[in-house]
Amino acid sequence: MSFRAQTLLWLAQRASAAVLGVCVLVHLATMIYAVRGGLTAAEILSRTQGSAAWLAFYSLFVLAIVVHVPIGLRAVLGEWLAWRSPSRDWVLVLISSAIGFMGMRAVLGVYS
Amino acid sequence: METLNVSVWRGNADGAFQTYDVPRHASQTVLDVVTHIQRVLDPTLAYRFACRVGMCGSCAMTINGVARWTCRTHIDKAVRNGNQIEIGPLRNLPVIRDLVTDMREFFDKWAKAKGQFEGGRTRRDDFARVAPDSTDRKMVDAGIECIGCGVCYSSCDVVAWNPDYLGPAALNRAWTLIKDERDIKSIERLRAVAGDAGCHSCHTHMSCTEHCPKQLSPTAGIAGLKRAISLAVLRGTL
Numbered sequence: 001m002s003f004r005a006q007t008l009l010w011l012a013q014r015a016s017a018a019v020l021g022v023c024v025l026v027h028l029a030t031m032i033y034a035v036r037g038g039l040t041a042a043e044i045l046s047r048t049q050g051s052a053a054w055l056a057f058y059s060l061f062v063l064a065i066v067v068h069v070p071i072g073l074r075a076v077l078g079e080w081l082a083w084r085s086p087s088r089d090w091v092l093v094l095i096s097s098a099i100g101f102m103g104m105r106a107v108l109g110v111y112s
Numbered sequence: 113m114e115t116l117n118v119s120v121w122r123g124n125a126d127g128a129f130q131t132y133d134v135p136r137h138a139s140q141t142v143l144d145v146v147t148h149i150q151r152v153l154d155p156t157l158a159y160r161f162a163c164r165v166g167m168c169g170s171c172a173m174t175i176n177g178v179a180r181w182t183c184r185t186h187i188d189k190a191v192r193n194g195n196q197i198e199i200g201p202l203r204n205l206p207v208i209r210d211l212v213t214d215m216r217e218f219f220d221k222w223a224k225a226k227g228q229f230e231g232g233r234t235r236r237d238d239f240a241r242v243a244p245d246s247t248d249r250k251m252v253d254a255g256i257e258c259i260g261c262g263v264c265y266s267s268c269d270v271v272a273w274n275p276d277y278l279g280p281a282a283l284n285r286a287w288t289l290i291k292d293e294r295d296i297k298s299i300e301r302l303r304a305v306a307g308d309a310g311c312h313s314c315h316t317h318m319s320c321t322e323h324c325p326k327q328l329s330p331t332a333g334i335a336g337l338k339r340a341i342s343l344a345v346l347r348g349t350l
Contacts, residue, residue, distance in 0.1 A: 001308075004306075006307035007350075010312040078273075078274060
């Protein structure tokens with residue numbers, strides 16, 4: 001991988017971290033607000049079903065995770081397991097794809 | 113007379129600590145202790161030093177688990193439990209024997225980071241006039257006093273985890289040259305210090321800054337490199 005690509009990965013991780021910082025705060029604040037009167041599936045669905053705003057918010061959340069997790073994991077695998085061959089990047093693409101698939105499945109599940 | 117209980121690493125990487133009793137004196141440095149062992153107790157002890165006044169950068173060792181320059185480290189600040197001190201070779205470098213490490217890898221990485229100054233003027237040109245209070249010159253001043261002792265390299269966890277990582281000293285050197293307005297190799301140097309083996313692997317643990325005996329901050333220089341490289345990549349100039 002070229003140094004340009006490595007630099008872009010570094011930038012993408014910082015940018016996605018900034019997005020995640022906001023997303024996590026909104027998510028936690030919503031949770032604290034939502035559980036005040038007890039937590040039920042019906043209450044959650046009443047808030048999320050058909051809501052384009054929540055769909056957009058959680059889609060952005062999933063996208064930021066899809067970008068952030070593999071880049072961080074790439075460093076962990078390189079430093080802790082000395083796994084630095086190109087196979088590491090292909091495996092991370094698979095892991096990232098799986099996270100994206102499961103994440104969007106959940107987001108669409110509470111939207112529709 | 114009060115004595116120090118000193119454990120000293122003997123042998124190469126497979127060696128072990130050996131204990132010596134050394135007389136304690138006022139104003140005694142760790143280097144004084146090592147010198148006493150070699151001259152009085154055990155002449156086979158190998159260690160490295162030169163100037164004894166904190167200029168040459170050759171006497172760094174691991175003192176009670178912390179990399180330090182031994183010539184300027186007072187025993188009173190280094191002992192634990194009143195009179196115990198453990199002296200080993202620098203971490204992250206191959207041990208040749210006893211307290212002597214092979215520094216080749218450390219300095220080879222300075223070369224890989226393009227740590228050589230390359231000016232664009234000839235002897236027929238006038239002197240470059242660099243304003244001492246310019247922003248770039250102040251940044252150079254903040255990092256230029258490195259003595260190449262290897263304490264930062266030995267303290268860095270990323271060096272331990274990633275053998276290709278250039279390390280804090282080489283990156284600090286690259287940063288001082290990039291901020292040197294007389295140097296003409298900035299682009300090549302930024303390319304040399306970018307990516308997984310360069311500044312982008314730094315986790316900002318700041319062990320280098322914590323332990324640098326010259327109170328430099330390689331972390332700040334590395335952060336500067338990250339910014340400079342990111343901007344250059346985004347602008348397409350790298």
